[in-house]
Amino acid sequence: MNPFSLARTAGIAVLIHLISSIPGSAVPSEPPASPQVAAAMQPYLDSHKLAGIIGIVADREGKVRYRNIAGYADAEAKKPISEDNVFWVASMSKMFVGASIMLLADEGKISLDDPVAKFIPELGKWMVVTEKDPDHILLKPLARPVTIRHILSHTSGLTGLSELQQLAGADTTSLKARAIPSVTGPLQAQPGEKYAYGNQGMNIAARIVEILSGMPYEQFLQQRFFDPLEMKETTFWPSEAQIARLANAYGPNKDGSACVRGSVGFLTPPFSDRAHRFPEAGGGLFSTTHDILRYGMMLANNGELAGKRYLSPAAMDELRKEQTGTTKLNYSLGYHLRNGMFGHDGAYGTDLSVNPKTGMIAIFMVQCTSGDQWKARDQFLQAATEAFSKPE
Template identity: 30%
Template sequence: MLAPTSPESVGMSKACFDRIEAHLKSRYVDAGRFPGTQLVVYRRGKVAHSAVQGFADLERKAPLRDDTIFRIYSMTKPITSVAFMMLVEEGRVALDEPVHKYIPEWKNLGVFVAGTAPAFLTRPPSRPMLIVDLLRHTSGLTYGFQQRSNVDAAYREQKIGDVVKAGTLDSMIADLAKIPLEFSPGEAWNYSVSTDVIGYLIGKISGMPFEQFLKTRIFDPLGMADTDFFVPAAKASRFAACYSADPPGAMTFHATERKGTLTLQDDPATSSFLAPPDLVSGGGGLCSTASDYLTFCRALLNGGELGGVRLLGPKTLKLMTSNHLPGGRDLPELSRSLFSEATYNGIGFGLGFSVTMDPAKTLIAGSPGEYAWGGAATTSFWIDPAEELAVIFMTQVLPSSAYPIRRELRSMIYSAITDSNL
């Protein structure tokens, strides 16, 4: 981790950061809602705040540390999306190409009308699924945990997109060929396994395994040594436990009353993340540290380049962080999801990130052009180019919808800015 500087030197308030940490301690850690927290705030090229508190592992009383390794789940999606756009920049694939060009068995995918697996009644889509639909979640694919339709049920039956992964990328693609789409591509937004499909395409188009592409093109060049799809034995002592806010360790992704108690969901001593996975999930498979993810965010905040390593050109990054929802609409207007990592009014979706269009509609302080996402275990990040700001929050509690921590942090961190660029 970069050494913190004085918050005042980058136009932020130490008193506000002290208040944030006290809030995290009293409302979440001491109250038993979170085992521990890590918060990193980066502004104007410096770390303005970096703090850890509580435990990485409650059962073993292991304190949370700066180098604790977390399951970042869907914070994998922006990394996968950046990797794919590297191939776009190289002219190897285009956003307006049909997905069936690369996955021929998907050419005749129908749209759900009625029925249950395997006897679905379908209709033809109004247009083919395009690559851009995968990146912006307008593909018609879904997640089983949405629990909204018979299509979701078919995903659950096949264990497609589960937190505990089953099968391989190849078998997932083959299984999806047998399940209809929720809707015709481009008609709606639905949080889905689309980014896992992007990971599959990266492997197919690049000619190397997806995980190898990330390692050789992003992680190794940037020095993200603790980011991978598994935690090796030499680092296992740094791996956090993961908890559920829903006894007895279940995951209810929808609104419900939590009692402030934690159930161990994934023991770091026996976790499936201790070995390379069969299914390498570009939608939710990575483990990382706050320091590594800050390195990734710094590259994005710097226009796609860090320390002489360029991932993307600034114009490509600008394209990715523009709202791509049809008609310029926001997520609540177009979404059919019962769950996502962002559902506020005034927020659209780009190519791998949520994008703030109008902070006044979100009713939360911020800037137009911010982009962000989070993970199922309540990790989150956002980048505000206008304020030269990046924020990373880490804990390990499923689901991310259990508590309004992201909303609280946004309000409190923006209140710490004393010298705004706007």
């Protein structure tokens, strides 16, 4: 090190010492790990049900109260998991569909009770299965129109994926191409009468966003949410550099002695291919801990962040309330409702949960293929809530 570098380093050290000696001016420290969260997650790590976890507990101002990071993003290489990692957030993508529709509702361009056929006339030709056995299927007309509310709350009667997606792949055709053929696969129930979770309704809603905004769905998300919220790494097409930081997905081997790597089989590699891959609005996004926290802060602040309003209080009310009609399940418009919190999870266990009353933002970032992610997520949320409720 040259003399100038030595002098500069020494000067910085003296400055830090002087600042830390001033009352109330301590040098900021990293948020602590929550003992409750650590205790809840350790059994999953020990049994290799989870290879690595990031658990963030923050308030609505974005202050991280607790940060738990443990395990590996690459178990074979013993590469620790970190907030630099990129995650496939899967069905967390649904939150942005609901938010996009509500943004357009705020602008007076759409109503939740509008029939989808108002925007895509071909969808008025749906029929409904009323009898089915190996020898015959009996179809009847719609008893009522399928509405925007139905497709966002999984009560439309649609199957999980369109026939086109089932044959060609989830992300190999455009949203426009996927929407129209959905009429060839009949509804499995009359609109509003049954809840059936899936992605097809979300993709149709995203296509309607394209029609009303006059731009591709991914461009709408970029302009209206990702860019202004500084969500710089949230995308349907992670770059090669982002893929190099992708946290690997794992589950335990048969005797639980080690992790076995899985893959993002739902999507079509290479994930950076914009020429042959298209947005899967119900489950195609990749993101980071930082970006999910930014979105969570907007939700926790009732649709506003840093002086910019994204969604009206009325729109936020719609996203926070149960929307499944007579089925009365804990689901809204692309948002799960759970123990006073709202948000969404993804297939491999990633989760954002926001408590609008306390302002708690809980983020769980994992990539788990075994099915243990849901119990782990629930235990994380319980521990996070207990930790957040304690005085600072």
